[in-house]
Amino acid sequence: MADLRFTNFSFFLVLFASLLVAASCRGHSRNALFIFGGSWNDVGNNNYMETAIKANFLPYGETFFKNATGRASNGRLVPDFIAGFAKLPLIPPYLSPDNNEFTNGLNYASAGAGALTETNVGMTIGLKTQLSFFKFTKKHLDVKLGEAKTKTLLSRALYMFSIGSSDYITFATHKKTELPSYAREEYVKMVIGNLTDAIQVINMSW
Ligand SMILES: *[C@@H]1O[C@H](CO)[C@@H](O)[C@H](O)[C@H]1NC(C)=O
Ligand SMILES: *[C@@H]1O[C@H](CO)[C@@H](O)[C@H](O)[C@H]1NC(C)=O
Numbered sequence: 234m235a236d237l238r239f240t241n242f243s244f245f246l247v248l249f250a251s252l253l254v255a256a257s258c259r260g261h262s263r264n265a266l267f268i269f270g271g272s273w274n275d276v277g278n279n280n281y282m283e284t285a286i287k288a289n290f291l292p293y294g295e296t297f298f299k300n301a302t303g304r305a306s307n308g309r310l311v312p313d314f315i316a317g318f319a320k321l322p323l324i325p326p327y328l329s330p331d332n333n334e335f336t337n338g339l340n341y342a343s344a345g346a347g348a349l350t351e352t353n354v355g356m357t358i359g360l361k362t363q364l365s366f367f368k369f370t371k372k373h374l375d376v377k378l379g380e381a382k383t384k385t386l387l388s389r390a391l392y393m394f395s396i397g398s399s400d401y402i403t404f405a406t407h408k409k410t411e412l413p414s415y416a417r418e419e420y421v422k423m424v425i426g427n428l429t430d431a432i433q434v435i436n437m438s439w
């Protein structure tokens with residue numbers, strides 16, 4: 234198991250074709266940050282899952298947090314810096330029991346996640362499930378703030394994605410995916426198609 238875990242992480246940290254998309258609205262200051270994706274963006278969701286894909290041990294976290302937080306980094310991740318630049322607090326993981334203050338946004342990213350449901354299935358929160366968590370958050374916001382304020386909040390928020398590397402790794406290694414028999418072009422189209430769908434779902438959610 235330790236070997237598997239290590240192999241996964243050395244892969245995750247390599248620069249594979251990954252995608253950072255910031256879809257947001259015209260010129261307003263950002264009041265909230267909603268974060269999706271894999272290990273580059275996971276700030277601790279996998280800590281709350283039964284999975285071998287975890288970064289909850291040192292030296293992860295040792296330079297900034299002085300402890301392992303679940304981030305696959307010794308320090309902060311890009312969403313942490315973006316939150317800082319936007320003068321927001323660190324955006325907590327969705328699965329954390331301490332995520333009660335979610336009017337600044339939430340982080341749904343899960344190390345190992347892909348745009349395709351089949352990628353690392355059962356070991357991570359795939360993009361579709363991340364979107365369903367986002368929809369739960371919207372419902373909670375509707376109750377907490379009212380629908381009009383929620384609409385404003387969501388339309389001015391910043392949405393970050395970093396996903397795709399695990400889809401391509403699993404395809405390239407023909408492991409841990411139930412979709413190994415596609416042609417490359419077809420597979421890439423499915424990855425991009427599912428990511429595009431996700432962005433559209435978010436775009437239509439306010
Ligand atoms: C460090 O992290 C471990 C595991 O997540 C936790 O059990 C421990 O309480 C943490 N220590 C501090 C000082 O936060
Ligand atoms: C999304 O991925 C699934 C496989 O998980 C695939 O069957 C489907 O065609 C993809 N959707 C798009 C729009 O490409």
